[in-house]
Amino acid sequence: MLDETVGKGWRVAGFFTLMVGSGIVLDTGNLAAGAAVLGLGALLFARGAVAGRRAAAELAPYLGERR
Amino acid sequence: MSPLAESFFAAAVLAMIVLTATTSLRGFLRRRPDTSQVRGSAMLGPDIRSWYFENLQPLEDALAARSVSATAVTAAQMVLSLGIGLAYAQGWLFLAGWLVLAIGSLDIIDGRLARRTGTASDRGAFLDSVFDRYADTFAYMGLAVYFRDSWMLWTALFTLLGTAMVSYTRARAEALQADCSVGSFQRPERTVVLGFGTMFSVLFDRIAGHWAGLPPDGLLVAVLVVLAVMTNVSAVQRILHVDRELGG
Numbered sequence: 001m002l003d004e005t006v007g008k009g010w011r012v013a014g015f016f017t018l019m020v021g022s023g024i025v026l027d028t029g030n031l032a033a034g035a036a037v038l039g040l041g042a043l044l045f046a047r048g049a050v051a052g053r054r055a056a057a058e059l060a061p062y063l064g065e066r067r
Numbered sequence: 068m069s070p071l072a073e074s075f076f077a078a079a080v081l082a083m084i085v086l087t088a089t090t091s092l093r094g095f096l097r098r099r100p101d102t103s104q105v106r107g108s109a110m111l112g113p114d115i116r117s118w119y120f121e122n123l124q125p126l127e128d129a130l131a132a133r134s135v136s137a138t139a140v141t142a143a144q145m146v147l148s149l150g151i152g153l154a155y156a157q158g159w160l161f162l163a164g165w166l167v168l169a170i171g172s173l174d175i176i177d178g179r180l181a182r183r184t185g186t187a188s189d190r191g192a193f194l195d196s197v198f199d200r201y202a203d204t205f206a207y208m209g210l211a212v213y214f215r216d217s218w219m220l221w222t223a224l225f226t227l228l229g230t231a232m233v234s235y236t237r238a239r240a241e242a243l244q245a246d247c248s249v250g251s252f253q254r255p256e257r258t259v260v261l262g263f264g265t266m267f268s269v270l271f272d273r274i275a276g277h278w279a280g281l282p283p284d285g286l287l288v289a290v291l292v293v294l295a296v297m298t299n300v301s302a303v304q305r306i307l308h309v310d311r312e313l314g315g
Contacts, residue, residue, distance in 0.1 A: 009125030015087055016169060022080045023162035026269055027154075029068055 007051030014045025077273035137181035141195050144173035148202035155209025164265030171258035203230045222295045229298025236305040245312040250301035264290030
């Protein structure tokens with residue numbers, strides 16, 4: 001379960017970076033640069049996803065949901 | 068990278084785009100936010116627009132917190148749009164498509180930022196419109212350079228003409244106090260069609276087109292033809308509408 005409103009900035013920034021990394025790989029074939037940007041994007045996205053999951057877990061008891 | 072590895076990578080990228088967008092959109096629709104205040108079009112309805120605005124909210128918040136002016140965002144959009152033209156001219160199509168969407172989003176943010184900070188003005192609206200025309204032109208100039216050795220050069224130029232006429236007819240009509248609220252292919256629609264069309268063209272070429280022996284850039288060609296026709300149809304719709312409004 002993910003609270004979509006928490007960590008959204010990180011997830012959007014991560015997705016943006018992932019797309020740039022994908023573009024570098026697809027358009028230039030530069031695997032090293034592309035992988036570095038993809039890695040950075042994955043980290044940013046993961047940070048947002050973790051924040052969203054934590055927020056959802058904290059809210060769950062008040063929403064009558066199972067953790 | 069081998070063609071097979073490229074195909075797998077492109078398929079993974081496509082899956083990532085579809086999965087992220089559908090998950091986010093489903094979450095948005097599950098919350099059922101009030102979208103009645105949001106204007107929509109046949110292609111981009113209020114729900115899609117509201118969902119997109121919500122995704123831009125963190126960037127808007129960050130810019131507002133740092134007191135970045137809406138005019139600075141507008142100017143940044145124009146300068147960054149040079150990158151779209153260069154990417155197209157260089158043949159970096161996936162990046163160009165993604166930049167069309169990302170930089171096009173700045174066009175939404177500057178207006179929202181101006182209203183939020185109470186700095187909306189005629190000067191801002193004027194600069195926004197003028198810089199948008201530059202931004203549009205850079206993209207189609209890049210496409211014209213990319214397609215310089217084929218008949219598609221004319222399609223790119225025809226699209227550039229259409230986008231200019233869609234804007235000009237409205238500007239001239241409004242200067243004459245005439246209503247010009249017609250035309251289905253306005254800037255947000257053009258941005259979405261060109262951006263996604265370019266990105267998916269690259270992915271389609273890598274995933275299927277290469278193996279099926281199809282000519283490259285087939286989807287981009289189709290998208291550009293649609294844009295060329297639809298922008299000019301919108302311009303003609305506006306010309307006829309304003310002509311009637313003014314007693315023609």
